[in-house]
C-alpha cells in the first residue's frame with residue numbers, strides 16, 4: 001500500500017520540482033533539512049550523519065540537516081564541491097500556520113539559489129579575488145562574453161569569438177560560466193578547462209531583444225546608448241547574466257554598475273597556456289602562493305588586491321595609460337613619508353564594494369554600514385594628501401571628496417562598533433533619535449524599577465530571599481520558597497499577591513503592579529527594537545541612494561592602494577621605472593626574476609642579474625639561448641617576459657633599466673616534457689600550442705619558447721625547432737627568446753640576420769660544473785648533461801659510462817660517413833665501470849645489452865645521448881645505489 005503523503009512532504013516535493021538541478025535546503029525551525037537523494041549526496045559531501053524520517057512510497061525517507069546559524073560554512077563546502085543550493089525559508093511564523101488548523105503547513109519558499117558565481121557573503125568569498133559569473137554566446141557568427149561580480153557590482157562585456165573564449169576565461173578566472181542549453185561538448189570542455197562551473201541555461205535568456213528590454217528596465221533608461229554601442233551577441237550575453245541573477249536572487253537584483261564594454265585592443269593579449277607557464281596569478285600548484293601576483297602584492301585593501309590581479313592579468317597596451325600609472329608610482333616612490341602616511345590610512349579602509357553589494361541585496365548588517373562609514377571617512381582624510389599628486393591620483397582624490405553628509409549621518413546614527421546583525425538592535429547611537437532614546441530609557445529603567453520592586457516586596461513581607469524573575473512562559477513573576485509562601489498567601493499582604501504556579505522547590509506569584517510594569521517594559525523594548533530597525537532601513541536607503549558615488553570612491557581607494565603598494569615594492573626591492581613607448585625597443589639591463597629572486601633570498605643566495613637586448617627597428621629579433629641544464633635558461637626567458645608584463649601593468653620592474661616598446665601579445669611555451677599531461681599526448685599539446693603562436697604572433701608580439709621540439713625523437717624535434725625558428729624570423733617578425741638543447745640550431749645565426757646566439761656561462765673545475773647564471777653572447781658548446789647527472793646522484797659507473805659514450809658520439813659526429821655498428825664495436829660494454837658487487841645478469845638476458853645493441857649512434861645528438869643515459873640508469877635497476885658503485889675495489 002502506498003503511504004499517504006503528508007502535507008509537508010507534498011510541499012517539499014513541489015519546491016524540489018520547481019528547482020531542478022539543485023540541492024534543496026528546506027528550513028524547519030532552526031535547521032535546514034535535506035531529504036531523499038539530496039540527503040544522501042549532502043551527508044557524504046559534508047560528512048554529516050544520514051538519518052531517516054518516516055516513509056514515502058513505501059521506502060524510508062533519508063534525511064540530514066545542518067543548523068541554520070552555521071549554514072554558511074556548509075554552503076561553502078557544497079559550492080566548492082560543485083553543488084548548487086536552493087535555500088528555502090519559512091515565510092511565516094509557525095504560529096500563523098497553526099491558526100489555520102493543526103494540520104496546516106508553514107508557508108515556505110525558495111528565496112535564493114546559491115551558485116559559485118552568485119556569492120555575496122564574506123565567509124563564502126575570497127576577499128582578495130573577484131568572484132565572476134560569466135556568460136558566453138554567439139549570435140550570427142559574432143561571439144561575446146559578459147561577466148559580473150555581484151559582490152562588487154561590476155559588469156563588463158567584450159566581443160569574444162569562440163577561439164578567444166579559452167584565453168578570456170583564463171584571464172578572468174570566473175567561478176561559473178553560463179552557456180546556451182545544449183551547446184556542444186567542445187564549449188563545455190573549454191569552460192571546464194578553465195576551472196569554472198558550467199551552467200547551461202535556456203536559449204531564451206540569451207535572446208538579444210529580450211536582453212535589451214531587461215537591461216533598460218534594470219538601469220531604468222529608455223536607451224542603452226548612454227553605456228555604449230553593444231552588438232547583438234554582447235546584449236545577449238549581458239542579458240543572460242542579468243536574467244540568471246534574477247533567477248538566483250529571486251527577483252532581488254544586486255546593485256549592478258553601468259555595463260562597461262571592453263575591447264581586446266586595449267590590453268596585452270595573453271593566452272591560457274602563457275598565463276599558466278608564467279605563473280602570473282596562480283603558482284605551480286594552482287594556488288596563489290608562488291605566483292608573480294603573490295610575490296608582488298603589497299596592497300593593504302581587498303579591493304586593491306583585486307585591482308592588482310586585474311592589472312597583472314590584463315596589462316595595458318596604451319602608452320598614455322601606462323605612463324599615467326607609472327607617474328603615480330614614481331610620485332609615491334619619491335617621498336617615503338608621503339607614501340607611508342597614505343598607506344597608514346589605507347590600512348583602515350574596509351571592503352566598501354562588498355558591503356555595498358550586501359546592503360543592496362538586503363543581506364547586509366550594521367557592520368556593512370560601518371564599513372561604508374570607515375571607508376568614506378578614511379577617503380576624505382587622505383584626499384588632501386594628493387593635492388599635488390600626478391593626474392591619476394588627483395582624479396582619485398576628487399572621487400573621495402563630497403561624502404561629508406553621508407559620513408555625518410552614519411557617524412551620528414551608528415554606534416562605534418555595531419553588532420553583526422540588525423536583528424537584535426544595539427547599533428543605533430544614543431542621542432540620534434529622541435523616540436528611540438525614550439523607549440530605551442523606559443526599557444532600561446523598567447529593569448531598575450523591577451529591582452526596586454523586589455527590594456520593596458522583600459521588606460514588606462520580611463522575606464529577604466524573595467526574587468522577581470522572568471521566563472518565557474510566565475513573564476515576570478515573584479518567587480519564594482515553599483516555606484515562605486504561606487506568608488504571602490495568608491499574611492497582611494495576601495490581597496496583593498496572586499498565586500501563579502507551584503513548582504517542586506518554589507512558589508510563584510504576581511501582582512497587578514508587576515504585570516503593568518511588565519507590559520510597559522515589553523512595549524518599550526519592542527518599540528526600541530522596531531525604531532532601530534526602521535532607522536537602519538533609512539540608513540541603508542541613504543547608502544544605496546549614494547551607491548554610485550560610494551562605488552567611485554571605492555575604486556579610487558583601490559587605485560591609490562595599488563599605486564602605493566607598487567611604490568612600496570619598487571623601493572623595497574630596488575626596482576626601476578621602465579620606459580614604455582611605441583618603439584620596437586626591448587632593452588633590459590640587469591634584469592631579475594622576481595619570484596626566483598625571492599626564493600633564493602630565503603635560502604640566503606643571491607640572484608645573478610642579466611641583460612636582454614631584443615631591440616630592432618623592424619623585422620624579427622630573436623635570441624637563441626643554449627646552455628647547460630640547470631644553468632638558468634628558463635629563468636632568464638621568463639624574467640624578460642615578466643618584466644615586459646609588469647611594465648605594461650604600470651609597475652616598476654626588477655632591473656637596473658628597462659626600455660620596452662609596447663608588446664601587444666605575449667606567448668610563452670615550454671617543451672612537452674615539462675607540461676602536465678591533460679588527457680592528450682603532451683607532444684600533441686606542445687605542437688598545438690606552437691601552431692597557435694606561429695599563426696597569431698605579429699611584429700608586436702613577444703614570444704618565449706623553451707625547448708620546443710624536445711617531446712619527440714631528436715631529429716624530428718630538431719627539425720621542428722629549426723622550422724619554427726625560421727618561421728618566427730621570416731613570417732612572424734616578432735621579438736622572441738628561444739632556449740634549446742639542439743646546439744645545431746646555433747648555426748642558423750649566420751643565416752638569419754635577426755637571430756643572435758646567447759649562452760649561460762658555466763665554469764668547469766676539476767670535472768665539476770659550476771653554474772654562473774650569466775647570460776653572454778655566443779653559443780654553448782655542450783650541455784653538461786652528464787655532469788648534471790652526476791650532481792643528481794647517478795651511479796658513478798653510469799656517469800663514467802655516459803661520459804665515454806658521449807665522447808665517442810661526439811667524435812662520431814665529427815667523422816663524416818661514420819657507421820653506427822662500428823661505434824658499438826668500438827665501445828665494449830661498460831668497460832669503464834668498476835665491477836659491481838652483485839652478480840651481473842647473464843649477458844644474453846640483459847636488458848641493458850639489448851638496449852645498447854639497439855642504439856644507432858649516428859642518429860644520436862648529445863641531448864639524446866643524455867636521455868639514453870637516463871634510460872640506461874633506469875634499466876640498471878633500483879639497487880644500483882651510488883654508494884655501492886663508489887666503493888673502490
Ligand SMILES: Nc1ncnc2c1ncn2[C@@H]1O[C@H](COP(=O)(O)OP(=O)(O)OP(=O)(O)O)[C@@H](O)[C@H]1O
Pocket residue numbers: 596600606607608609610627628629630631632633634635636773
Ligand atoms: N640568474 C640566476 N641567478 C641565480 N640563480 C639562478 C639564476 N637563474 C637560475 N638560477 C637557479 O638555477 C635553477 C635552474 O634554473 P632554470 O630552471 O632556469 O635552468 P634551465 O637552464 O632552464 O634548466 P633546464 O635546461 O634543465 O630546464 C633555478 O631554480 C635557480 O635556483
